[in-house]
Structure formats: C-alpha cells, structure tokens
Amino acid sequence: MSLPLIRLAIGRTNGTAHYGVLLDGAQPLTMCATHSPDLQPIGENTAHTLCQSCTRAWLSLTTSSSSGEPDARPAAGTGVSAMAHRPIPGHLLGYCGKALDNRRSAARRTCANCTRLSDALAAFTKRAVELDLPVADPCHVDDAVLWGTKGRANLVTGHYRDAVSGKAHCGRPLDQPLPGAQPCAPCRRYWEETEVLRQIQTLPRMREQSTDWTDRVREIFDDTVAVLEPGDAYTVSGCAQRHHVAETLGRLHTGHAELLVYLDGEDRLSEVRVRRERLITVERPGPGKREGERRVFAV
Numbered sequence: 001m002s003l004p005l006i007r008l009a010i011g012r013t014n015g016t017a018h019y020g021v022l023l024d025g026a027q028p029l030t031m032c033a034t035h036s037p038d039l040q041p042i043g044e045n046t047a048h049t050l051c052q053s054c055t056r057a058w059l060s061l062t063t064s065s066s067s068g069e070p071d072a073r074p075a076a077g078t079g080v081s082a083m084a085h086r087p088i089p090g091h092l093l094g095y096c097g098k099a100l101d102n103r104r105s106a107a108r109r110t111c112a113n114c115t116r117l118s119d120a121l122a123a124f125t126k127r128a129v130e131l132d133l134p135v136a137d138p139c140h141v142d143d144a145v146l147w148g149t150k151g152r153a154n155l156v157t158g159h160y161r162d163a164v165s166g167k168a169h170c171g172r173p174l175d176q177p178l179p180g181a182q183p184c185a186p187c188r189r190y191w192e193e194t195e196v197l198r199q200i201q202t203l204p205r206m207r208e209q210s211t212d213w214t215d216r217v218r219e220i221f222d223d224t225v226a227v228l229e230p231g232d233a234y235t236v237s238g239c240a241q242r243h244h245v246a247e248t249l250g251r252l253h254t255g256h257a258e259l260l261v262y263l264d265g266e267d268r269l270s271e272v273r274v275r276r277e278r279l280i281t282v283e284r285p286g287p288g289k290r291e292g293e294r295r296v297f298a299v
Helices: 052-062 112-127 183-209
Strands: 004-010 016-023 027-030 039-044 147-149 174-177 216-224 233-236 241-248 256-263 270-275 279-285 294-296
Touching: 016 052, 027 112, 112 174, 183 241, 183 256, 183 270, 241 270
Parallel strands: none
Antiparallel strands: 004 016, 004 039, 016 027, 147 174, 216 279, 216 294, 233 241, 233 279, 241 256, 256 270
8 A cells, every 4th residue: 555645743733844654554754754753644734834854855756857967966156076965856956955066076075964864765765665756746837727726615716826926816825727617707817918918929929039949059058947047948857848938927935936938849838936946957049158068059
C-alpha cells in the first residue's frame, strides 16, 4: 500500500508543519528527521508555517534535474574552491537553503547542513518505500480553465486563476480545475478584458518575435528565473517547450517570479509562476559576454 505525503504538526491550527508520512498508519515520519510523538496529520488550509527543510526536501523529490548538473556547487558570490554545497535538482539552491553559483565546485569541504538534510531525506525514502509523491505543479496551464475554490462545495461556479497571487481574480483561494463550471462574474469580466488586449496586441507581437528565433544572433547561458527579462526565451527541465517572455507580471512574492510567456509550440500565451532560483537555460538576443555563455550566430 502506497504512503501519501501529508502535512504533520504538533498543533492543529498553527505552529510549524512538516511534510511526512504515517508509518503503519500511526507512526509519524518527517522528511527533515524532526521527531515528536505529538506530531499528527493536519489539513492543507491552516495557519501553520511550513518547515523550510521539508520544503527543500519536497523540491528535491518532485523536480526533474537538467542534463549534466554537477553534484556540488559553491555558494553564490564565492569562489569555486569555497565550501561545496549539494544542489537541489533543477535549482541553483542548496539543500541547506543557500543560493548557489552556476559553476561546478572544486572544493573538498562539503556543507554539513546540506549533508544533514541529504542524509535525512535518504533515510526517509528508505523507510517510506512505497511513497506516493504528489504530482509536481505543471510548468504552464491553460489560463482559460476554470478552478474550484478551496473548502467549499460549490461545483457550479468556477474561477479564473491569477498567476501573481495564485488565487482567483475575485480573491478566493483555489483548489483544482473544475470542468463544466460557469465562470464567476467578477473573474470573467477581468479575464475577458485582459484576454482581448493580449490577443490583439501581445500575441501577434510574440508570434513575430519567435519567427526564425533559432537563426538569430543570441547568447545562451544557464542561470535562474530571476534574471529573465522581456524578450528572453528559456527552457526548463521537465518541459520540452521554449518559453518566450512577453511580460513580467509582478514580483510580489520574494520566492517566485510571475511571467506572461508565449509558447511557440502551442501558439498561445500563458501566465506562469516559477521559483526564482529555478535553474533554466536562457536565450537572449543581441551581443553580450558572460562566463559560461554559449554564443549562437545567425546563418
């Protein structure tokens, strides 16, 4: 029988929540190796603060790595001989939480905190053999899809999702797509006004920009989502699409970037919300020079 990954906490309504499982239906086991007999399952919509070690452990289990990623990187702003950190797959983020440099480490010393969480995660996956991992958030979704609200039984009214807040345009928290629903009036009004402008102005511009993209002079380099600018394109592990950045929608959340991208493979626009330390391959038109860059010239 598979074990679902759940949230565990000592307090039912607040405190620190951990990701983990219940072994044999009763024994709590957390991803970060926090031990307490008082840990118990809690709901999703509580006021708990999520354990940052468990968050990073969850990322390491649910994010696909890019090809050729090194096993160790130095911290951002340090030299290659500085202490080595273990990167979370697909991120320039260490198991310890430090931002990492986009270079391979040449150090012999390794971060004790990275090792500690790595060992805890290995022990967790060894004990929770039949772990049922949650499906990772999709890279992009159809913005025309209607969503149901959290904690409510209304299966008739659906809402359009705002990528910046992660909520409905009317402010309600969302749970999952709700096929066949009727759109909420405030959400529909906002979405229609925005969609008309994007279809008339943004979509034709992005189609033209993506035409003959591979034949343009451009620099290609690996970095994080945080460096993206309108006019860039990027690819990310786990998704075969090239994403052309049309707009930055907002940076209200320090841990995420919100973007409007054009998907040339599907010929449509989509709002995306991506962790800012996510490792991507950036394509940027025009001259430039940076360490590790790969120049591509038009033929």
